[in-house]
Amino acid sequence: MSQKEIGVGLLGMGTVGRGVYRILNDNKDGIEKKTGAPIVVRKVLVRDTDKNRGVKTREGLLTTDINDILNDPDIDIVVELLGGINPALEYSLRALDKGKSVVTANKDMIALHGKELFAAADAGKRDLFFEGSVAGGIPIIRPLKECLAANRITQVIGIINGTTNYMLTRMSDECLGFEQALKEAQSLGYAEADPSADVEGYDAARKLAILASIAFNTRVSLDQVHVEGVTRITAEDIVYAANLNYVIKLLGIARDSAEGIEVRVHPTLLPKNHPLASVNDVFNAIFVTGDAVGDVMFYGRGAGELPTASAVTADVMNAARNLVNGSTGMIGCTCFESKPVKSMGLTSTEYYVRLDVADKPGVLASIAYIFGDNDVSLASVIQHTTGKSAELVLITHEVLEKNLQEALTGIKQLPVVNEVSNVIRVEGRKEG
Incomplete structure (x- = not known):
């Protein structure tokens, strides 16, 4: 049997917000059966209530006042789709403090303030869902x-x-x-x-x-x-x-x-x-x-109105289902370890290096000497003459980043090297 309506407040009705609104309305019967309660968008926060957003909305749905959402006891879930940090973070924290679950697709906010948001959700025993923040409609x-x-x-x-x-x-x-x-x-x-x-x-x-x-x-x-x-x-x-x-x-x-x-x-x-x-x-x-x-x-x-809206709406459904069952859902912050992060110099991979060099004998030997002196081993070399100069494309064996960079510093100083045109890392050769 269906429970009371679950009220939703949307913060923003841009591309993704419009998609969420459409899905909740177009698929409302199936969504109600899957969650155990009808989900109704009660208010949408926008900057301009007169703007044409390409979707039909009932009178009184749009508001420019965040308090119309945060202070409404019939709004159970706040969906933050404003993007950026401010005022999205403030509004999300206030929503959690008022006992509302929060769903967001805001990667900036989660990446920079995830710890703070998880703590607020835990304190209020409410859900914080953010599936749409990474890779759009792909569940990850x-x-x-x-x-x-x-x-x-x-x-x-x-x-x-x-x-x-x-x-x-x-x-x-x-x-x-x-x-x-x-x-x-x-x-x-x-x-x-x-x-x-x-x-x-x-x-x-x-x-x-x-x-x-x-x-x-x-x-x-x-x-x-x-x-x-x-x-x-x-x-x-x-x-x-x-x-x-x-x-x-x-x-x-x-x-x-x-x-x-x-x-x-x-x-x-x-x-x-x-x-x-x-x-x-x-x-x-x-x-x-x-x-x-x-x-x-x-x-x-990984992006777009409906793919991202699909992930956001699924989060809304999960939050609604938890409210129906009197629980919270997906496990919150799991950062219970403090592993060190390597400096880039200590990472190792293979490299593609493209050089513009003088077209004369001994150039490759002088370059190879500097590479070897820095423990950089070459897997393959391609040479292409372009007129007065030549282009060398080298693939290295796996090497520490710091060794590769030290070698390149020396190579740039060679009078026969006009330019280090590009350096790109190589991955997956062993798997392939």
Whole structure:
């Protein structure tokens, strides 16, 4: 038998908020049967009540006053979809303090203030759900916290930014340059007018901080994530990678080892037969390794109105179901360990290095000498003459980051080296 209505207050009716409103209304009968109570949106906080949002709303639904939601005893769940930190954090904390459960898709807020929010939810014995904050419609937060909880997770590797994945796919498929691919992504609405959060890697870094904190039971802050974006990737790099049987992806990589955690976001060469190599366009995928389950991969649309709204609405349903049953649901903060985070210099991987050098005898030997002097071993070398100069593309064996950087410092000082054009890490060759 259905219980009393569960009231919802939406904070924001942008792209995702509109999607949540639509799903709750379009699928209300099935949602009621699955949760045990009807879920009704009672109020929506907006900046302008007169703006056309492309959905039909009843009179009195929209408000510009947050107190209309926070002080309404018939609103049980607050869905925060404003984005950013302020006023989203203030409103979420106030909602929890007033005994309301909170659902959010705000990766910035969770990455930077998760500890504070979990403490408030625990104090009020209410739910804090945030599945939509990472990878849109792909379920990953709940699987890490619950379905894979019996495992010791050793790594989480993923394509967690759809904008850059679309751009790199287009650069690969159509030999587009970076600027061309970016303009195309902006014209299709995949990239913002200011694309820096995506192309500089910060969006992926926020998501990785959340995933690593959950996977490794240790709070990982955003400033502990090493971040490099895709702005230096050129059509030449794409072609060389393809000729070497690789593709280039912006990856978030988190690994746990006896020496500590490594968390890094950067462009990566992946063998074409790696499971993540075929994830193209705006799709996301997250590859998780556990000691019991082995390897599992989560794949789907990482952004957009309905995919993200799907995750948010499912969280609303879970919170509603818990209210019906008089309980709280998904386990809260699991950061009960304090594992150290490795400095980037102590991580090790293989590298792709592209150099512009003088086209004369002995150049490769002088470069190889400096590499060898810093314990950097070369796996392969490609030389391409461009006229007065030559281009060298080198793939190293696995080496410590600090050794590679020390070698590059010496190589840049060689008079025969015009430029270190690019350095990109290589992953997955052993698996491939």
